[in-house]
Amino acid sequence: MRISEVARRAGATVKAVRYYESLGLVTPRRRANGYREYGEHDVRLVREIRELSRLGIPVEGTRPFLECLGAGHEHADDCPASLAAYRRAIDELTERIEGLANRRAVLLAHLREAAYRNSRVPMPDEEETPMRTDFYELPAGLPVPEDDGAxxxxxxxxxxxxxxxxxxxxxxxxxxxxxxxxxxxxxxxxxxxxxxxxxxxxxxxxxxxxxxxxxxxxxxxxxxxxxxxxxxxxxxxxxxxxxxxxxxxxxxxxxxxxxxxxxxxxxxxxxxxxxxxxxxxxxxxxxxxxxxxxxxxxxxxxxxxxxxxxxxxxxxxx
Known part of the structure; x- marks a missing residue:
């Protein structure tokens, strides 16, 4: 099987398959003339790499799963090393989520502080205020509601x-x-x-x-x-x-x-x-x-x- 056929069947690009090869994740058999010969196992490996990548596991992090398949297991996550890789990926995602949540909280705090600082409501006895009045004043040209009898x-x-x-x-x-x-x-x-x-x-x-x-x-x-x-x-x-x-x-x-x-x-x-x-x-x-x-x-x-x-x-x- 040629590399183009592997890429087509696995839903990948030829460039991606060559990249997996460069990392040693996919190792096709070599013919006597030096040409690569791919098999069904290689298609399975490329598919596995792509599916794990969609879950957020980096390409390099898929190695334990591929080794599990290479050891003859039916599923790529049948091995303890695969489960450990899941845990590492989850821990990394949790850390990123917490970091993003903290950044979001800080941004929300800045937004609220700025919005309320610039929108202070004046009381009737206040002559001057630093607020922006557009939030509290009606713009010109608003449509007038009609009496619909409701x-x-x-x-x-x-x-x-x-x-x-x-x-x-x-x-x-x-x-x-x-x-x-x-x-x-x-x-x-x-x-x-x-x-x-x-x-x-x-x-x-x-x-x-x-x-x-x-x-x-x-x-x-x-x-x-x-x-x-x-x-x-x-x-x-x-x-x-x-x-x-x-x-x-x-x-x-x-x-x-x-x-x-x-x-x-x-x-x-x-x-x-x-x-x-x-x-x-x-x-x-x-x-x-x-x-x-x-x-x-x-x-x-x-x-x-x-x-x-x-x-x-x-x-x-x-």
Whole structure:
């Protein structure tokens, strides 16, 4: 059998077979005229080298396996030396994985430090801040959401007897969230400085603006309470840990409610949309009184002025 035939049958190149020969891993028989004569055993060796190489074992490291076949064993890993070679390869991979994991952790730490350092949220009484404001301001030209009627059924609807966790470690009953009126602003997804927004986020009507909206409710929180709101809550489908980071970073004086299971979609038929494989709530705000939805804001635009709209409604409807 010629070298080209060995390469074809083993799925290798002629150059690779010659390289294996140079290392003494494949040793074809020599004819009287000096030409190499390959056999089925050589095809088996070349295949074994390639398969082991795909597992991450270097070509030189395949020698114990080939010697095991040469000793007449049916499988290349029937010998103790082959098992030892497996262990060495595993140990080398483990060391590389740990090294890569450590490098990844350091990079993540640098990313987080830089992202948060350059994205500090200003409070209303701060005149100058070193932050970049683009993360907290709405860009021009955002598409305006249209009223599709998806919230028309909500006014007058009793709140379901659901209990949701909040970022303060409590369990909040939606049908009895507290005395007086409760403002629950429901939003899709608050961005974080160290993470990218879903692709095409700004092109989805009503998606962009969760951070400015939350900052608006923060800045007008005392006024909302003075106008008759007993409590203010944000609500989204992110888990509590994700929301807690938002509360701490934005320095919100109120809690966020987590509906990670999207239970309100079933209970109240709240509108949603899809983005990056996620089902997210469309932006809307509920005014709840005595366990019943008294008023609904939907659609909401622009979100950075929404807290002022809620405040104006509370003052107009004492």
């Amino acid at each position: 919230a028309d059924h909500l006014p007058g609807t009793p709140m379901p007897a659901l209990t949701l966790p909040d970022t303060a470690g409590r369990k909040i009953s939606l049908d009895a969230p507290g005395p007086g009126r409760t403002v629950i602003y429901i939003y899709p997804l608050t961005g974080r400085p160290d993470r990218d927004q879903p692709e095409g986020w700004d092109a989805i009507p009503g998606a962009r603006g969760c951070t400015p909206e939350s900052c608006g409710f923060r800045d007008h929180h005392a006024e909302l309470l003075a106008a008759g709101a007993g409590a203010v809550f944000g609500l989204s489908s992110q888990d509590t840990d994700y929301q807690r980071e938002v509360v701490e970073r934005l320095r919100l004086p109120f809690s966020m409610l987590s509906d990670a299971g999207l239970r309100l979609v079933e209970e109240l038929r709240l509108p949603t949309f899809e983005a990056a494989g996620m089902t997210l709530y469309k932006r809307l705000t509920l005014i709840v009184k005595d366990g019943v939805i008294e008023h609904v804001f939907y659609p909401i635009f622009p979100p950075d002025r929404h807290a002022e709209q809620v405040l104006a409604w509370l003052r107009a409807n004492p």
